[in-house]
Amino acid sequence: MKTKCLIVLLVAFVLGFTTFSYAQGRDNRGGHQNESQGIQGLDQRLRNAHEGIDRGIKSGALTRKEANRLKSELNSVRTDEARMKADGRLTHQERQRLEKELERLEKRISQLKHNDNRRDTDHRR
Numbered sequence: 001m002k003t004k005c006l007i008v009l010l011v012a013f014v015l016g017f018t019t020f021s022y023a024q025g026r027d028n029r030g031g032h033q034n035e036s037q038g039i040q041g042l043d044q045r046l047r048n049a050h051e052g053i054d055r056g057i058k059s060g061a062l063t064r065k066e067a068n069r070l071k072s073e074l075n076s077v078r079t080d081e082a083r084m085k086a087d088g089r090l091t092h093q094e095r096q097r098l099e100k101e102l103e104r105l106e107k108r109i110s111q112l113k114h115n116d117n118r119r120d121t122d123h124r125r
Contacts, residue, residue, distance in 0.1 A: 042081065042095070045102050049074055052109045061113040070109055077101045 053070045056062035062070070080101065084094040 042098055042102065045106070046074070046078060046081075049077075049102065049105055049109060052106075052113070056109065056113045060118050063117050066112045066117065070105070070112065073105050073108065077105060 053062065053067055053074065056070075057064075057067045077098065081098055084090055084098065090098075
């Protein structure tokens with residue numbers, strides 16, 4: 001009896017582990033991770049955008065108004081992502097839309113960080 005119970009538990013564990021491993025190898029669209037190899041994950045890109053804005057604030061490359069506008073745009077992308085993922089999945093079209101929004105935001109961050117508008121940072125010293 002104990003042996004049968006142990007075997008059932010062992011089989012359940014193995015099946016659970018293989019199912020989990022298989023799920024880890026798939027992305028949100030149901031495809032394998034290597035399909036999107038070379039494309040940075042959305043969450044990482046959102047973190048990078050947030051950090052880029054923070055670095056621009058700290059260095060004085062972004063004015064307060066520019067930083068607030070960029071943070072608002074970043075929050076808009078995050079809201080869109082949450083809305084799109086509300087059903088538990090992200091379709092190919094939804095992912096493409098988010099990636100376009102992120103591309104625009106990343107370009108905007110770069111443009112504003114490299115324009116001639118600078119925040120006076122001398123008062124911090």
